[in-house]
Amino acid sequence: MSKKIFVINGPNLNLLGEREPGIYGTLTLKEINEGLKRSFPDIEFTFFQSNHEGSLVDSIQQALQLNADGIILNAAAYTHTSIALRDAVASVKIPTIEVHLSNVYAREEFRHHSQIASVCRGVISGFGPKSYTLAVHAFLAELNG
Ligand code: DQA
16 A cells, blocks of 8 residues: 655745755755655655644644654744644654754754654754655655565
8 A cells, every 4th residue: 555645844935946045945845745756656645835833733633634654844943943843743643754955953053953853753954855855765664664
Protein backbone atom coordinates (compact mmCIF):
# COMPACT_ATOMS: atom_id res chain seq x y z
CA MET A 1 0.00 0.00 0.00
CA SER A 2 1.32 3.44 -0.83
CA LYS A 3 2.65 5.55 2.02
CA LYS A 4 0.94 8.79 2.95
CA ILE A 5 2.99 11.83 3.82
CA PHE A 6 1.47 15.11 4.91
CA VAL A 7 3.65 18.15 4.12
CA ILE A 8 2.77 21.16 6.24
CA ASN A 9 4.29 24.62 5.74
CA GLY A 10 3.90 27.61 8.01
CA PRO A 11 3.92 31.38 7.76
CA ASN A 12 5.44 33.27 4.86
CA LEU A 13 6.39 30.11 3.00
CA ASN A 14 3.61 30.94 0.54
CA LEU A 15 5.99 33.72 -0.58
CA LEU A 16 8.85 31.39 -1.50
CA GLY A 17 10.32 32.37 -4.84
CA GLU A 18 10.16 36.06 -4.05
CA ARG A 19 10.90 36.02 -0.31
CA GLU A 20 14.59 36.64 0.52
CA PRO A 21 15.82 34.45 -2.37
CA GLY A 22 19.41 34.66 -1.12
CA ILE A 23 18.30 32.66 1.93
CA TYR A 24 15.36 30.61 0.70
CA GLY A 25 16.12 30.15 -3.01
CA THR A 26 14.04 30.93 -6.06
CA LEU A 27 11.63 27.99 -6.20
CA THR A 28 8.03 28.61 -5.25
CA LEU A 29 6.28 26.37 -2.72
CA LYS A 30 4.19 24.96 -5.56
CA GLU A 31 7.36 24.05 -7.48
CA ILE A 32 8.85 22.39 -4.38
CA ASN A 33 5.67 20.38 -3.87
CA GLU A 34 5.49 19.39 -7.55
CA GLY A 35 9.14 18.31 -7.34
CA LEU A 36 8.33 16.00 -4.42
CA LYS A 37 5.48 14.40 -6.35
CA ARG A 38 7.76 13.88 -9.36
CA SER A 39 10.60 12.44 -7.26
CA PHE A 40 8.36 10.07 -5.30
CA PRO A 41 5.51 8.99 -7.59
CA ASP A 42 4.55 6.10 -5.30
CA ILE A 43 3.92 8.30 -2.28
CA GLU A 44 0.54 9.83 -1.62
CA PHE A 45 1.27 13.44 -0.63
CA THR A 46 -1.09 15.92 0.95
CA PHE A 47 0.12 19.53 1.05
CA PHE A 48 -1.01 22.34 3.32
CA GLN A 49 0.26 25.86 3.97
CA SER A 50 -1.05 28.48 6.35
CA ASN A 51 0.09 31.71 7.91
CA HIS A 52 -2.10 31.04 10.97
CA GLU A 53 -0.99 29.09 14.02
CA GLY A 54 -4.44 27.63 14.79
CA SER A 55 -4.88 26.41 11.21
CA LEU A 56 -1.52 24.69 11.46
CA VAL A 57 -2.64 23.00 14.70
CA ASP A 58 -5.84 21.90 12.91
CA SER A 59 -3.82 20.52 10.01
CA ILE A 60 -1.55 18.48 12.32
CA GLN A 61 -4.67 17.01 13.94
CA GLN A 62 -6.09 16.35 10.48
CA ALA A 63 -3.15 14.02 9.83
CA LEU A 64 -5.02 11.49 11.98
CA GLN A 65 -8.07 11.54 9.67
CA LEU A 66 -5.76 11.27 6.68
CA ASN A 67 -4.10 8.23 8.24
CA ALA A 68 -0.79 9.82 7.44
CA ASP A 69 2.30 7.65 7.91
CA GLY A 70 4.41 10.73 8.46
CA ILE A 71 4.35 14.50 8.67
CA ILE A 72 6.98 16.82 7.22
CA LEU A 73 6.65 20.11 9.06
CA ASN A 74 8.29 23.41 8.23
CA ALA A 75 6.62 25.52 10.89
CA ALA A 76 8.77 28.50 9.77
CA ALA A 77 8.85 31.24 12.46
CA TYR A 78 6.39 29.29 14.65
CA THR A 79 9.16 26.70 15.08
CA HIS A 80 10.80 29.06 17.51
CA THR A 81 7.74 30.17 19.44
CA SER A 82 4.82 27.77 19.30
CA ILE A 83 3.99 25.52 22.24
CA ALA A 84 0.63 24.86 20.55
CA LEU A 85 2.31 23.30 17.51
CA ARG A 86 4.64 21.33 19.75
CA ASP A 87 1.68 19.95 21.71
CA ALA A 88 -0.16 19.10 18.48
CA VAL A 89 2.80 17.11 17.17
CA ALA A 90 3.13 15.31 20.52
CA SER A 91 -0.61 14.59 20.59
CA VAL A 92 -1.02 12.93 17.20
CA LYS A 93 1.86 10.49 17.69
CA ILE A 94 2.54 10.41 13.95
CA PRO A 95 6.27 10.51 13.20
CA THR A 96 7.11 14.08 12.27
CA ILE A 97 10.25 15.48 10.72
CA GLU A 98 10.98 19.16 11.24
CA VAL A 99 12.52 20.73 8.14
CA HIS A 100 14.01 24.10 7.26
CA LEU A 101 15.24 25.37 3.95
CA SER A 102 17.95 27.44 5.60
CA ASN A 103 20.49 26.29 8.18
CA VAL A 104 18.83 27.88 11.18
CA TYR A 105 21.97 27.31 13.30
CA ALA A 106 24.02 29.51 10.98
CA ARG A 107 21.56 32.38 11.39
CA GLU A 108 20.33 34.68 14.15
CA GLU A 109 20.40 33.26 17.66
CA PHE A 110 16.61 33.41 18.02
CA ARG A 111 16.40 30.74 15.30
CA HIS A 112 18.66 28.33 17.18
CA HIS A 113 15.91 27.08 19.46
CA SER A 114 13.02 24.97 18.25
CA GLN A 115 9.98 24.42 20.47
CA ILE A 116 9.03 21.50 18.24
CA ALA A 117 12.23 19.53 17.61
CA SER A 118 12.14 17.55 20.85
CA VAL A 119 8.85 15.89 19.90
CA CYS A 120 9.94 15.22 16.32
CA ARG A 121 11.59 12.12 14.92
CA GLY A 122 14.41 14.35 13.65
CA VAL A 123 15.33 17.66 12.10
CA ILE A 124 16.70 18.48 8.63
CA SER A 125 17.91 22.04 8.16
CA GLY A 126 19.94 23.85 5.55
CA PHE A 127 19.57 21.96 2.29
CA GLY A 128 17.13 24.28 0.54
CA PRO A 129 14.27 22.42 -1.18
CA LYS A 130 16.29 19.22 -0.76
CA SER A 131 15.52 19.40 2.98
CA TYR A 132 12.02 18.14 2.05
CA THR A 133 13.41 15.45 -0.26
CA LEU A 134 15.79 14.25 2.45
CA ALA A 135 12.91 14.08 4.92
CA VAL A 136 11.00 11.79 2.55
CA HIS A 137 14.09 9.59 2.19
CA ALA A 138 14.35 9.44 5.98
CA PHE A 139 10.74 8.31 6.26
CA LEU A 140 11.20 5.69 3.55
CA ALA A 141 14.32 4.37 5.26
CA GLU A 142 12.32 3.91 8.47
CA LEU A 143 9.00 2.79 7.02
CA ASN A 144 10.66 0.15 4.87
CA GLY A 145 12.44 -1.09 7.95
C1 DQA B 1 12.58 28.55 8.00
C2 DQA B 1 13.53 29.13 9.06
C3 DQA B 1 12.76 29.95 10.08
O1 DQA B 1 13.64 30.48 11.06
C4 DQA B 1 12.08 31.12 9.39
O2 DQA B 1 11.29 31.85 10.30
C5 DQA B 1 11.27 30.71 8.21
C6 DQA B 1 11.78 29.64 7.33
C7 DQA B 1 13.35 27.81 6.89
O3 DQA B 1 12.73 27.04 6.17
O4 DQA B 1 14.56 28.01 6.72
O5 DQA B 1 10.26 31.30 7.90
O6 DQA B 1 11.73 27.62 8.62
